[in-house]
Amino acid sequence: MTSLRVVAPDGVGEISEGDDLGQVLLAACRDAGVELADGDVVTITSKVVSKAEGRQRTGDRESAIAGESVRVVARRGPTTIVRNHLGLTMAAAGIDASNVAAGQFLLLPLDPDATARRVRQDVLAGTGRNVAVLVTDTAGRPWRNGQTDIAIGAAGLVVLEEFAGRIDDYGNPLAVTAPAVADELAGLSELASGKLGGRPFTVISGRADLVLPPGEHGSGAGALVREDGADMFGLGSREAVVRALAGTDGAIFGAPAVAADLHAAAVDVFGPAEVIDGPGGAARVVVRGVSEPSAYAARALAHAFGWHVRVTTAAVAGTVDVSFLPPTP
Template sequence: MSRIEITAPAGAPEVRAGDDLADVLVGLLDLERGDLVDGDVVVITSKVVSKAEGRVRPGTREDALPGETARVVARRGPTTIVRNHLGLTIAAAGIDGSNVVAGHVVLLPLDPDASARTLRARLRERTGRNVAVIVTDTAGRAWREGQTDIAIGAAGLVVAEEYAGRTDPWGNELAVTLPAVADEIAGAAELAQGKLAGRPFAVVRGRADLVLAPGVDGAGAAALVRAERADLFGYGAREAVVRALRGEPADRAPFGAPAPAEELFATIRDTLGLLASRSGRDGEELLLTVPRGLVRAVAALAFAHGWDVGPTDAPSETRLRPAP
């Protein structure tokens, strides 16, 4: 039988800059009763971490957003989705205006993985227990309504279980199965913590197999952030069209690595009715004649596929090459 237990202690005080979060949590637990044991996973909301680290600022989310934004992904009405400096794609860069003094906002921790490592080490010092730590925040999901908590920081935990190469009971080999167990634990802990109950800590018991040895902190939650060029949805639908038409080099990375020549060839043929020929070493270039009215469209399609547009010796001919 498999069993998971989640305890979210009540009575947490208001956390202020400089507070020791290990002391706060230990004050809520009965160690002699076994409220914290080796192999537990301590879950803490990022807001409490941010308050302890002095990440509260006067102003509004709109005031703070530019400084927390690496790039804008999409805008729809009052909602702005950005990729922040942690690599998280999240509404308003994770800036929060709730459960804080009026006229102030809370920014995400500068380095949530480092925050988790610090809390893990302090809990080891204070209690002697070897536990893992997850720092959580609330995020929406593409294609799904509502939000759930995810891990934005972690220490001492296997954050994802690799199943690729294993076989199921029917003998089928698994190829890309990679459960993000840190996110699963974060979401489960939020069920016990609640949003308005003032319980920023949770202790999850039953997955000691994921907890690493003392002094081994692991890759952290940063390992769950998909690389910029590997994200299939680097921009919103409208924004992708606009960025491709503008063709600014700084906007190229979210479109990913250059697509194969066959894919770009087919796209130009099917959308514009133009046929290209292959040239260059290994056929890595496309040559085509582009009517004046379609020059910008070809350039946009090439940009979106990770290719550059350049002239040839023939005035009417255009050369397409994969961008470096």
């Protein structure tokens, strides 16, 4: 039988700039009668980390979002989803105006992984207990309503549990199964801490198998971030169209597509298209007899798919032939 236990100590006061979160955590556990044990996972909300780091701001929130952003992923009216400096894709760059005085807001922590490592070392020094530490924050999910907590910082924890290569009970090999256990533990912690309870720390027991030995901090939460260009949804639908038409930031669309994928897209856009094999198996995709204005769509399509395009005059007046050429002939 497997069981998990999560405890969120009450009585944690307001966190101010310069506070030592490791000592605040140990005091909260002491006052609540929570005894840390080897293999526990401690979670800390990003809000108190930001407050301790002095990341509280007033003024123009939109300017703050721009300053925390690497690029805009999607924008719909007042909602802006960006890729921020931590590599996280979040609404408003993760800037939060809750649990602070009116007119103020909090930027995300500067280095959540480093904070997790520091608190982990403080716990080991203060108690002799080997725990893992997560820094958590709330985020939305593509295709899903509502939000859940995720891990944005980690130390001493296996953040991704690799099952690839294992065999299930039916004899099927597992290919890409990798539970994001750090995010799952972060979501569990939020059920105990709540949004308005003033309980920024939780202690989770029951997954000591994920906790690394003392001194081994692991990959950190950065291992959970998919790199730009590797995500199939790296841009909003409108933004993807604009980027392709403008011919900028091609890397965001990912690695060049295979010929079959580009061919399918060309059929969707233009109708009949053919794949013609070239020297060394370098196929090209050809669309014949399209209108001259369609050449602009062809250039956008080639850019989005990482191919080159060549437009030549066709036999029928006013039409052109479009050849999509692989990026490395």
